[in-house]
Amino acid sequence: MTRFRAAAVWMAMGMIALAATFAIAQTPKSGGHLNVMLREDLPQGFAVHETATVSTSFPSMPCFNNLVIFDQLKRTESVETLVGELAEKWSWQDNYRNLVFFLRKNVKWHDGHLFTSKDVKFTFDMLREAPEAQAKLRINPRKDWYANVEAVEAADPHTVVFRLKRPQPSLLMMFASGYTPIYAAHVPPASYRTGCIGTGPFKVKEWRKGEYADYVKNPDYFVKGRPYLDSLRYVVIENRGTRISALQAGKLDIAFPGETSKTASEQLKKAVPQLVVTPVGQMVTDNIIMNVKKPPFDNVKVRLAVSHAIDRRGLIQAVHQGGAVVGASLAPKPWGIWGIAEQGLQALPGYGKLADEKATAKKMMAELGYTPEKPLKVEIGTRAIAIYVDMASFVINELKQIGIEATLKQVETAQWHPMATRGDYQIGANLTGLGVDDPDANFYENYACGSPRNYSQYCNEVVMKMIEQQSQELHPQKRLEMVLALQKKLEEEAPRPILDWRLDYFTVWPHVHNMIPHNDIYNFGRMQDVWRDK
Amino acid sequence: MKTYLAQRLGIAALTLFGMSLVIFALLRLAPGDIVDILFSTGGYVNPSERAAIEKELGLDRPLWAQYLEWIRNLFVGDLGKSYRYDLPAWEIIRPLIPVTVELAVLSLIIAVALGVPTGVISAVRQDTTLDYALRIVSLAGLSMPSFWLAMVIILVLVAWIGWIPPVTYVSPFQNFPLHCVQFLLPALAVGYRSSALMMRITRSALLEVMREDYIRTARAKGQGERHVIWSHALKNAILPVVTVIGIEFAFLIGGLVVTETVFNLPGVARFLVQAILWRDYPIVQNLVMFIAIVVIVSNLVVDMLYGVLDPRVRYAG
Numbered sequence: 001m002t003r004f005r006a007a008a009v010w011m012a013m014g015m016i017a018l019a020a021t022f023a024i025a026q027t028p029k030s031g032g033h034l035n036v037m038l039r040e041d042l043p044q045g046f047a048v049h050e051t052a053t054v055s056t057s058f059p060s061m062p063c064f065n066n067l068v069i070f071d072q073l074k075r076t077e078s079v080e081t082l083v084g085e086l087a088e089k090w091s092w093q094d095n096y097r098n099l100v101f102f103l104r105k106n107v108k109w110h111d112g113h114l115f116t117s118k119d120v121k122f123t124f125d126m127l128r129e130a131p132e133a134q135a136k137l138r139i140n141p142r143k144d145w146y147a148n149v150e151a152v153e154a155a156d157p158h159t160v161v162f163r164l165k166r167p168q169p170s171l172l173m174m175f176a177s178g179y180t181p182i183y184a185a186h187v188p189p190a191s192y193r194t195g196c197i198g199t200g201p202f203k204v205k206e207w208r209k210g211e212y213a214d215y216v217k218n219p220d221y222f223v224k225g226r227p228y229l230d231s232l233r234y235v236v237i238e239n240r241g242t243r244i245s246a247l248q249a250g251k252l253d254i255a256f257p258g259e260t261s262k263t264a265s266e267q268l269k270k271a272v273p274q275l276v277v278t279p280v281g282q283m284v285t286d287n288i289i290m291n292v293k294k295p296p297f298d299n300v301k302v303r304l305a306v307s308h309a310i311d312r313r314g315l316i317q318a319v320h321q322g323g324a325v326v327g328a329s330l331a332p333k334p335w336g337i338w339g340i341a342e343q344g345l346q347a348l349p350g351y352g353k354l355a356d357e358k359a360t361a362k363k364m365m366a367e368l369g370y371t372p373e374k375p376l377k378v379e380i381g382t383r384a385i386a387i388y389v390d391m392a393s394f395v396i397n398e399l400k401q402i403g404i405e406a407t408l409k410q411v412e413t414a415q416w417h418p419m420a421t422r423g424d425y426q427i428g429a430n431l432t433g434l435g436v437d438d439p440d441a442n443f444y445e446n447y448a449c450g451s452p453r454n455y456s457q458y459c460n461e462v463v464m465k466m467i468e469q470q471s472q473e474l475h476p477q478k479r480l481e482m483v484l485a486l487q488k489k490l491e492e493e494a495p496r497p498i499l500d501w502r503l504d505y506f507t508v509w510p511h512v513h514n515m516i517p518h519n520d521i522y523n524f525g526r527m528q529d530v531w532r533d534k
Numbered sequence: 535m536k537t538y539l540a541q542r543l544g545i546a547a548l549t550l551f552g553m554s555l556v557i558f559a560l561l562r563l564a565p566g567d568i569v570d571i572l573f574s575t576g577g578y579v580n581p582s583e584r585a586a587i588e589k590e591l592g593l594d595r596p597l598w599a600q601y602l603e604w605i606r607n608l609f610v611g612d613l614g615k616s617y618r619y620d621l622p623a624w625e626i627i628r629p630l631i632p633v634t635v636e637l638a639v640l641s642l643i644i645a646v647a648l649g650v651p652t653g654v655i656s657a658v659r660q661d662t663t664l665d666y667a668l669r670i671v672s673l674a675g676l677s678m679p680s681f682w683l684a685m686v687i688i689l690v691l692v693a694w695i696g697w698i699p700p701v702t703y704v705s706p707f708q709n710f711p712l713h714c715v716q717f718l719l720p721a722l723a724v725g726y727r728s729s730a731l732m733m734r735i736t737r738s739a740l741l742e743v744m745r746e747d748y749i750r751t752a753r754a755k756g757q758g759e760r761h762v763i764w765s766h767a768l769k770n771a772i773l774p775v776v777t778v779i780g781i782e783f784a785f786l787i788g789g790l791v792v793t794e795t796v797f798n799l800p801g802v803a804r805f806l807v808q809a810i811l812w813r814d815y816p817i818v819q820n821l822v823m824f825i826a827i828v829v830i831v832s833n834l835v836v837d838m839l840y841g842v843l844d845p846r847v848r849y850a851g
Contacts, residue, residue, distance in 0.1 A: 242797070
């Protein structure tokens with residue numbers, strides 16, 4: 001018994017010692033510097049509101065704050081993971097018609113001015129292009145996100161009220177995106193193209209064009225004890241091989257979101273086993289856009305044949321070496337929260353058994369009078385970038401098997417979006433990124449009548465009604481059911497069949513802590529809680 | 535001499551004028567402009583916003599007016615404003631020039647230091663094992679593109695020793711040894727190819743000269759072989775090598791795109807490619823004009839050097 005007691009005491013002491021060691025090892029340390037990868041120089045500088053690319057949002061994140069943000073320490077994003085930033089708390093009022101934010105006091109901009117509700121009103125009036133807006137953005141890619149905001153009122157210096165035309169629970173999600181920082185009212189929006197006055201944990205020290213962006217710790221940051229790091233450098237490396245080599249050699253501590261493919265991560269792990277690789281969703285899809293206003297894709301049967309013909313799983317293996325997953329217009333679990341699960345996909349065009357899908361596609365084309373011997377000739381447009389061209393080449397081969405002979409037209413980046421927006425194409429191989437994993441952000445942007453990013457020019461009153469209904473639904477489960485039905489409908493109409501959801505194998509060195517990648521490349525990187533132990 | 539120089543400068547001015555027209559026209563002929571690229575980063579296009587930006591940047595004016603404004607500003611030393619960065623173009627271009635010039639000069643030094651002596655040795659030891667070995671090395675240098683060599687260097691370094699040179703520019707005033715390390719590898723990659731060219735030119739020019747009567751005379755007078763080669767033969771064989779050095783320098787100023795990209799050096803060529811992709815007309819136009827000036831000046835310097843190196847050369851107006 002005594003021996004047993006002694007053993008128990010020793011065991012308890014050992015566990016305490018182990019726990020203490022673990023606690024010491026995990027206690028964040030202040031100080032230090034980190035080098036972060038950038039794949040290209042910041043397009044439009046820090047002017048996040050004037051771009052829709054992670055090349056701007058990610059390196060700008062440390063400068064800014066939002067009203068609310070997705071918890072930077074949690075991988076999955078949802079209403080449950082929202083935390084306050086410039087807003088201490090918030091409340092829905094008047095049956096979700098008014099959203100009230102109670103702002104933090106004594107928050108300072110990097111130039112010493114005090115942050116108030118005027119800054120919030122300034123930012124959102126500018127974004128929604130309200131008649132009373134004090135400033136105008138020269139490009140405003142996310143105006144549609146705020147179409148339901150009727151007015152923004154600065155009730156007092158620390159309270160701001162958003163009055164909505166109708167209930168829209170999704171609005172909070174969009175406020176939490178990396179694309180929704182608060183701009184300073186006393187600074188012209190154009191100045192963010194060359195510098196950054198934010199309230200964020202880091203101040204921009206220097207931006208050497210084409211080389212790097214340097215940040216230093218903001219000593220006046222409103223969260224006491226944060227940030228942990230003294231400085232950050234975002235290093236621009238345009239060559240992919242050099243980027244990966246720099247990460248492997250330790251010249252970079254953190255990879256760029258969406259930049260590490262499965263193959264690259266495997267090679268990195270093999271070379272440096274201690275590297276930490278985390279597979280996450282990118283919230284980026286490969287998709288086919290078909291111009292529903294022009295023949296032959298104004299015929300739903302042709303669109304469906306295309307959708308049936310493309311072997312999604314084959315594409316994932318051939319083009320992404322397994323680094324992507326199948327899903328409809330919203331990301332499936334665990335990479336997203338709204339997508340149709342694998343089981344539900346089986347019944348949708350293109351997701352069933354390969355032989356059956358191909359046979360269905362062939363039959364549909366044959367009914368229209370086209371066979372592999374007497375094919376329908378079309379031109380498939382895509383951006384002249386490898387990631388687009390690889391996908392388009394795979395699709396061309398798939399279409400050939402069912403009687404569609406597609407010739408590839410590579411379009412330069414400068415021409416791609418004008419061409420797609422004008423609808424000056426028949427069929428295209430496209431990539432789409434979602435700023436937030438939210439039905440409103442996706443459906444209004446990519447499927448709503450008249451949206452400039454609805455490249456298919458698809459407009460269906462029934463679908464519009466379904467979009468509006470789900471947007472107003474307050475009950476989460478009911479809304480999920482509506483969203484699932486909407487996704488099913490979209491795949492059946494096939495204006496923009498989704499081929500896959502890309503994964504990222506986000507890589508950091510083990511001395512980097514609290515750099516948690518999210519299942520959406522656009523919404524992490526604030527760097528407030530990141531620390532290093534080397 | 536003065537008349538010749540004036541004539542050359544006149545031709546240079548005409549060449550630059552022609553270049554300005556060509557680069558201006560070619561840029562406008564390329565599909566898309568900066569406004570398309572800006573909207574590309576937004577993922578949509580709005581015609582009214584588009585028109586407003588075109589007006590803001592002066593792209594709505596007739597082409598001849600845009601051209602004249604550029605030339606007028608050039609004469610008063612105003613390079614315009616970068617469309618992409620919203621900053622004076624000179625502020626962007628200025629830091630790029632020393633990086634590229636340093637890399638080009640260093641590459642040429644390596645090329646000359648490797649190419650000329652090996653060319654001499656190869657010529658003197660014609661058809662020996664050493665000659666064959668050096669010719670194989672030089673042929674390999676000519677066959678391997680410098681960008682490929684640059685990538686191989688990076689990959690081998692990272693795979694073998696887990697190290698690569700700094701990925702951000704290190705100023706010589708900040709850390710001279712590290713600066714040298716940063717430039718030495720790309721300079722070696724570029725210089726090796728150029729050295730191969732120089733070795734072959736030196737070898738063939740020297741072999742030709744070595745058969746001349748005055749070389750036989752020098753030897754007959756009892757002069758040492760080393761003196762004959764270095765003082766008599768090489769002096770007369772060096773003119774084609776100088777020509778190649780001039781051409782190589784001019785080429786390197788604008789032709790280091792991939793080397794600068796692979797080694798992540800912030801130089802002219804790498805930035806020029808980005809500026810072209812962004813249709814940043816003020817940056818592209820002025821950088822191309824800078825490269826054209828370098829080409830013209832280096833050719834002029836080479837022509838002037840002929841007179842210094844070979845007293846038989848006379849400049850006629």
